[in-house]
Amino acid sequence: MPYVPHTPEDIRSMLDTIGLDQVDDLFAALPEAVRFQGELDLPDGLTEEEVRRFFIKAAARNHGQLELTSFLGGGVYDAIVPAACDAIISRSEFMTAYTPYQPEVSQGTLQAIYEWQTYICRLTGMDVSNASMYDGATALSEAVSMALAAKRKKTVVLPANLNPRYRRVVTTSMRGEGITIVDAPVAFDGTVDIAALTGVVDGDVGAVVLQNPNYLGLVERTNEIQAVAAAAGALTVAVVNPVALSVLQTPAEFGADIVCGEAQPFGIASSWGGPLLGFIACTDAHKRRLPGRVVGRTTDSRGQEGYVLTLQTREQHIRREKATSNICSNQGLNAMCATVYLSMLGTEGLQELGESNLTRAAALRRRLGKIDGVEFPFAGPVFNEMVVRLPRPAAEFRAYARTRGVLAGIPLDGFAECGAGDLLVAVTEKRTAVDIDLLGEVLADFLAGREEVSS
Amino acid sequence: MSQDSQLTPERWNASLPDSIFNQGVAGRRALTFPKWDGEDVSADLPDAVRRAAPADLPSLSEPEVMRHFTRLSNLNHHIERGIYPLGSCTMKYNPRVNEQIARLAGLADLHPEQGPEDIQGLLGALKLLETGLCQITGFDACSLIPAAGAHGEYLGMLVIRAYHLSRGDTGRTEILIPDSAHGTNPASVVIAGMTPRTIKSRQDDGRIDLEQLRDALSEKTAGIMITNPNTLGLFENDIQEVAALVHAAGGRLYMDGANMNAIMGKSRPAEMGFDVVHFNLHKTMSTPHGGGGPGCGPICVTADLAEFLPGPWITANADGSYGLDKVPDADSDGIHSYFGNVGIALRALAYILRLGGNGLTRATECAVLNANYLLARLKPILPVDHEVGCLHEFVASGRSWKENFGVRTLDIAKRMLDYGVHAPTIYFPLIVDEAIMIEPTETESKESLDHFVAIMEAIHAEAQSDPDLVKTAPHTTPVGRMDEARAAREPDLRFLGPCNCAI
Numbered sequence: 001m002p003y004v005p006h007t008p009e010d011i012r013s014m015l016d017t018i019g020l021d022q023v024d025d026l027f028a029a030l031p032e033a034v035r036f037q038g039e040l041d042l043p044d045g046l047t048e049e050e051v052r053r054f055f056i057k058a059a060a061r062n063h064g065q066l067e068l069t070s071f072l073g074g075g076v077y078d079a080i081v082p083a084a085c086d087a088i089i090s091r092s093e094f095m096t097a098y099t100p101y102q103p104e105v106s107q108g109t110l111q112a113i114y115e116w117q118t119y120i121c122r123l124t125g126m127d128v129s130n131a132s133m134y135d136g137a138t139a140l141s142e143a144v145s146m147a148l149a150a151k152r153k154k155t156v157v158l159p160a161n162l163n164p165r166y167r168r169v170v171t172t173s174m175r176g177e178g179i180t181i182v183d184a185p186v187a188f189d190g191t192v193d194i195a196a197l198t199g200v201v202d203g204d205v206g207a208v209v210l211q212n213p214n215y216l217g218l219v220e221r222t223n224e225i226q227a228v229a230a231a232a233g234a235l236t237v238a239v240v241n242p243v244a245l246s247v248l249q250t251p252a253e254f255g256a257d258i259v260c261g262e263a264q265p266f267g268i269a270s271s272w273g274g275p276l277l278g279f280i281a282c283t284d285a286h287k288r289r290l291p292g293r294v295v296g297r298t299t300d301s302r303g304q305e306g307y308v309l310t311l312q313t314r315e316q317h318i319r320r321e322k323a324t325s326n327i328c329s330n331q332g333l334n335a336m337c338a339t340v341y342l343s344m345l346g347t348e349g350l351q352e353l354g355e356s357n358l359t360r361a362a363a364l365r366r367r368l369g370k371i372d373g374v375e376f377p378f379a380g381p382v383f384n385e386m387v388v389r390l391p392r393p394a395a396e397f398r399a400y401a402r403t404r405g406v407l408a409g410i411p412l413d414g415f416a417e418c419g420a421g422d423l424l425v426a427v428t429e430k431r432t433a434v435d436i437d438l439l440g441e442v443l444a445d446f447l448a449g450r451e452e453v454s455s
Numbered sequence: 456m457s458q459d460s461q462l463t464p465e466r467w468n469a470s471l472p473d474s475i476f477n478q479g480v481a482g483r484r485a486l487t488f489p490k491w492d493g494e495d496v497s498a499d500l501p502d503a504v505r506r507a508a509p510a511d512l513p514s515l516s517e518p519e520v521m522r523h524f525t526r527l528s529n530l531n532h533h534i535e536r537g538i539y540p541l542g543s544c545t546m547k548y549n550p551r552v553n554e555q556i557a558r559l560a561g562l563a564d565l566h567p568e569q570g571p572e573d574i575q576g577l578l579g580a581l582k583l584l585e586t587g588l589c590q591i592t593g594f595d596a597c598s599l600i601p602a603a604g605a606h607g608e609y610l611g612m613l614v615i616r617a618y619h620l621s622r623g624d625t626g627r628t629e630i631l632i633p634d635s636a637h638g639t640n641p642a643s644v645v646i647a648g649m650t651p652r653t654i655k656s657r658q659d660d661g662r663i664d665l666e667q668l669r670d671a672l673s674e675k676t677a678g679i680m681i682t683n684p685n686t687l688g689l690f691e692n693d694i695q696e697v698a699a700l701v702h703a704a705g706g707r708l709y710m711d712g713a714n715m716n717a718i719m720g721k722s723r724p725a726e727m728g729f730d731v732v733h734f735n736l737h738k739t740m741s742t743p744h745g746g747g748g749p750g751c752g753p754i755c756v757t758a759d760l761a762e763f764l765p766g767p768w769i770t771a772n773a774d775g776s777y778g779l780d781k782v783p784d785a786d787s788d789g790i791h792s793y794f795g796n797v798g799i800a801l802r803a804l805a806y807i808l809r810l811g812g813n814g815l816t817r818a819t820e821c822a823v824l825n826a827n828y829l830l831a832r833l834k835p836i837l838p839v840d841h842e843v844g845c846l847h848e849f850v851a852s853g854r855s856w857k858e859n860f861g862v863r864t865l866d867i868a869k870r871m872l873d874y875g876v877h878a879p880t881i882y883f884p885l886i887v888d889e890a891i892m893i894e895p896t897e898t899e900s901k902e903s904l905d906h907f908v909a910i911m912e913a914i915h916a917e918a919q920s921d922p923d924l925v926k927t928a929p930h931t932t933p934v935g936r937m938d939e940a941r942a943a944r945e946p947d948l949r950f951l952g953p954c955n956c957a958i
Contacts, residue, residue: 001814003548003741004821005900011821014828014901026823027721029690029844034727040720041590045811048552054808055801059561061576063569072566075792082486084517086558089745092535093528096549098877099747101541104932105532105872107471109746112527115475118949122510128948131747134602137792168789172613176648219504250506262792269558272577273567273793274602275749287946293747298942301927301935306471310942316605316642317883321651326642329603329737333745340524343475344485346514347954356488358498366496381500402572410568414785433493 002048065270069435070407071364073385073426074215075136075163076273077243079265080430085340089333099293099329103308104300109332110307113295116339123245124259125252126281131293132335133278133327136262137169140239142291142325143260143280144170144207147235148179149324150286153206155180157234159192159225161214161416166239170209184208186416190216190378190387194224201232207258211239212248216416217385217424218378222254230255242266242279244383246354258282265428267341268334277334288314291325353429357384360427360436367440368425373447377422385426387412390447394423397446404442462913464931465875469529471933478523479513479955485520513954530933531746532877538903540829542848542880542892543637543686545716545738547822550809553742553802562801567793571778578777581797582769584804589755591715591815592732593725596761599753600795604713605639607733607752608680610765610790612647614731614756615678615707617763617788627677627705631668635661635686635884640711649677660841661687661886663697672704682711683727684718686884686892687841688826688848691727698728707731707760715739716896717823717847720816724755731756740803751799765789821897822847825904829895832908836915840887848894850887857889860918862925864889867914869936870928874910 006014011023020026027035046054070078089095093108100106100113113131120129133139144156156174158167160183174181182200187193192210201208208229212220226236238256240248243265251259263277264270282290288311296310316323345353361384368374368388375389390397394411401408409425412418427436445451472478515523532539539546557563565574585597601607612630619627630644633656641651654667662685679701684690691697701708710724710732716739724732736742737750744750756764765788766781783789810818823846830839830849837851853864868878868891880892895904918925929935 001817001821002809003550004818004897006821006824006897010901011824014824018824018827018831020827023820023824026820026827026846029692029846030718030722031690031692031695033695034722036593036720036722036726040812040815042587042807042812042815045814046808048809051552051805051809052556055556055559055562055580055805058576058580059559061579062561062565063573064561064564065566066560066564068573070566072568074568076567078564078566080486080488084485084521087521088524088528090554091525091528092549093531093533094746095554095743096534096539096546097531097746098539098541098544098546098744101880102532102868102872102878103937104869104929104934105530105877106746107530107933108527109531111471111474111530112524112746114949118476119512121949122512128946134606134749134796135792137789138602138606163792164785165783165789165792168783168785168787169791172788172790173646176613176616176646178648219500222504245506245510247500247505249504253507269563269798270566271557271563271798272565272569272574273795273797274791275796275798276792287948294948296942297947298938300937304471304934306934306937308937308939308942310939310946310948313943315638317638319642320638321641321645323638323642323645326605326609326639326646327603328605328639329735329744329748329750331602331745331749332747333743334749336524336746340520341486342512343515343520343523344517345512346479346484347509347512348514349484349486349488350512351509352488355498356491358500359491359496362496362498363491363493366494381504383500407566407569429488432489433491436493 068405068407069438071409071425071427071439072407074410074424075262076270077265077426077428078430079428081267081269082341082344084344085267085337088340089337094336095333100309107306110295112336112339114297114307116335117295119339119342120279120281123242124281125250126259127284128287128290129279129281130290132331133280134331135276135278137166139260139278139280140166141170141173143237143258146286146289147207147237147258150289151206151235153204154178155182155204156207157182157184157201157205158209159184159211160186161190161216162209162211163215164415189380190218190417191221191380192225194221197225198228201228201234203232205232205234207235207237209237213241213244213383216378216387217382219381222249226255243353246350248383258286263338266338268337275331275334277331277338289324292327292330356429360431361386364427364436367436368443371440371444371447384428385424388423388425390421390423393420400446400451401442406439406442408439462909464873466931467933469933472523472526474950475523476513476950476952476954478519479515481514481955483514483516485515485517511954537876538899538907539877540879540893540895542894543713545894545896547741547896548898549741549743550806553805556805557798557801575777578769580804581800582771582777584800587807588734588753591719592755593723594755595758596764597753597755598764599800600765600791601752601754602791602796603748603750604733604735604752605643606790607754608639608643609647611709611731611733611754612643612649614760614763616647616649618707618760619677626675629675630677631671631679633663635886636680636682637711637713640680656886660689661685662689662691665693665696668697668700672700676704676706678707678709680709680711682713684714684846687850688845689841690844690846694727713738714847716819719819721819730760736799736803741806742799742802749796749799751796751803818897825895825897825899829893829904833911836911848892851891851893852887853889853891856918860922862918862922864891866925866928870914870925871910872929873931876907876910
């Protein structure tokens with residue numbers, strides 16, 4: 001038994017102390033009728049080497065973003081994973097510790113969470129952040145609940161250009177709470193139609209959600225949306241890409257009340273979509289409605305500064321059915337990873353990260369724009385992701401590009417103002433000029449009908 | 456090795472580093488990005504949409520970053536340092552091979568928008584895990600999507616609600632929950648749009664009171680949530696009768712599987728009469744707690760509830776390949792952007808494969824052996840109200856210490872920290888006065904448990920001879936007791952000062 005230290009002699013001696021004859025007697029309290037008979041139908045245990053080989057073989061049957069050239073985004077990005085991040089989160093002190101319930105022996109985790117909260121506040125301009133959420137979608141769901149509870153309202157407005165995966169999670173959650181969801185239509189330029197928004201935001205609305213950049217990659221009309229929400233007495237909930245906050249207007253600057261999103265690009269592997277790193281932050285006015293763990297700085301009995309979980313009267317283990325959320329375990333170690341990542345950047349590094357995404361997005365647009373038949377249906381500014389309109393179905397192009405080793409993007413057929421030819425293409429700081437040129441070449445071949453030759 | 460020599464409180468040679476926000480020096484940098492190697496392009500981002508000023512972050516070199524976080528790490532207790540007997544948390548050893556496999560190229564670098572053609576190996580592994588979890592619980596279908604135990608509870612409640620609604624049974628909105636339950640249970644019920652109704656557990660042993668249950672059942676009953684074994688570490692002896700009553704009333708049974716480590720290979724939720732169970736893979740299946748996640752909280756369900764599990768479903772094709780079915784569209788329900796904490800699920804599979812069926816059963820046996828051994832050794836100084844039939848954990852009471860020495864459970868817990876062990880879960884469950892909930896797990900050796908007993912005996916002696924020493928503990932930890940009232944009254948939740956102006 002690899003992880004259990006007991007020798008037969010240990011077991012005998014321990015049973016003697018307890019006063020039992022055999023191990024099975026330990027389970028005497030289980031009624032006979034529910035005792036499992038026989039052995040679990042699972043394979044025999046393997047050696048560590050066999051386990052490793054099993055997973056190496058399984059991994060070899062996959063084709064990831066290290067092997068292929070990825071332009072996939074939509075919320076999760078092919079971002080750099082620094083070795084230092086992995087080294088820190090592999091330390092047993094962080095990896096194997098529990099939620100810091102005993103602050104005297106958990107200051108490492110607590111201070112790191114406080115630093116994470118500070119980073120999120122500095123990126124977003126908000127006053128308060130929590131320790132983390134499961135992912136961007138669940139963070140949004142909690143943000144909407146918070147806003148509606150604060151306003152004691154039962155209607156939320158979601159923009160039609162919201163990440164559809166987020167919308168699904170919010171819709172599912174709101175149904176349970178009896179919340180009405182109203183859609184804000186998208187204008188021809190791919191951003192929220194302000195006139196239409198004004199028409200749907202009335203006194204019943206407690207929260208207006210915006211995504212910036214929106215799911216089409218476009219910088220949104222943030223100030224105008226916030227103004228419409230505020231005029232009706234509703235809170236503004238902003239879903240943001242935290243990497244884009246390196247250069248984009250902060251949610252505080254456009255007057256958001258609650259901010260959430262997905263922080264995976266801060267050093268976290270994509271792992272087929274999990275574990276990710278949701279975050280949520282808000283203005284001071286709403287801090288007592290935040291879900292999950294929050295760390296505060298205080299003093300100890302010896303007069304030293306230190307950190308502790310705080311504002312716990314919001315939480316399920318105290319408030320039970322009256323808690324603001326049921327969240328308990330969150331994505332702690334991934335928040336630690338992102339905290340290390342952000343500590344490696346500094347002010348200049350963060351700006352360089354942002355500019356390198358902007359540069360690659362501009363280069364992508366220029367390269368693909370040279371191909372006959374390719375259009376960019378939306379003219380507004382983008383950060384690192386954009387809609388490319390093809391004269392043939394985007395799904396067919398995706399399949400073809402895959403045969404050339406390229407993950408070309410996400411087909412958008414049926415989403416918002418998009419049709420069958422629309423493809424969502426993302427770049428990150430990892431994409432090179434060669435990568436972008438390859439995508440252009442593959443797309444040109446596809447549109448020129450040269451698929452057969454190349455594949 | 457002398458037992459006595461270990462009983463000196465452990466001096467913790469670590470102090471809090473300065474905030475990272477105070478450590479930056481302008482011009483330093485740890486992470487740089489590949490230079491753009493193509494034609495010159497200019498990004499035309501209008502000033503109107505740019506942030507007014509760059510985010511003020513500390514500028515540090517990589518060695519400084521590593522030193523800061525390593526110094527922070529030295530302030531933590533953790534499993535590789537010493538016993539971590541937090542009741543209900545199953546703080547077992549986290550195998551290193553699990554970490555290695557989750558980071559493999561071909562697993563860690565998969566994008567969630569990649570389809571079956573690129574992820575055959577991953578889908579095969581995840582399907583194998585689903586099958587294994589179904590085998591351990593006796594159920595027919597599994598969803599790996601929930602990202603934590605509470606997330607699994609939420610999904611389980613959605614499934615039960617969807618089941619009733621599918622039958623046009625719209626009035627079933629009440630979920631019964633014993634008063635000994637974890638706080639996530641009632642919170643999850645509310646979030647899923649139902650109403651929790653508390654039922655009192657039996658005073659003598661904390662188990663479900665059948666009379667209370669009968670009284671509470673009605674045409675409004677959607678189901679019941681039961682932790683089995685319960686939070687006192689006791690198996691619900693009457694579980695089949697409970698199941699019969701709830702089913703007869705039209706409700707379904709949800710098992711909180713936080714305590715699965717007590718019963719693997721010994722009893723299965725399906726045979727007990729449950730309809731849904733969640734796992735905490737970060738407890739039972741050895742994946743790390745990470746200081747608060749990421750965890751993984753899959754649920755397993757009976758065949759008739761399978762249709763209510765969210766997509767995508769992994770399907771095994773006749774030719775040995777794998778596909779995805781019920782891929783979500785705009786109208787689908789969802790609880791996560793993608794497929795949950797996939798990397799954690801892979802670690803759990805590594806554990807299950809390493810141990811095999813017999814090994815999992817052995818893990819449960821030794822977990823229960825360890826708890827009962829510790830109970831037998833500790834009860835002379837730390838009474839346990841409900842000791843008969845204790846499985847993987849037990850709840851002692853510090854009541855007599857409070858009465859005799861004026862030392863509370865909180866004080867005992869804090870003094871334990873001085874001796875280099877983590878405190879158990881305290882003041883939970885709420886139904887035991889001065890509760891001390893101890894779960895050693897199977898990965899602790901007999902010597903480790905004996906050491907723990909010796910510490911408790913030493914603290915017991917201190918409580919008699921010098922109660923103030925215990926009441927003012929901890930003394931050797933990096934910080935003392937924190938002023939939690941001040942933290943809540945004057946919240947200081949982020950660093951306010953400017954960065955990079957140290958020099």
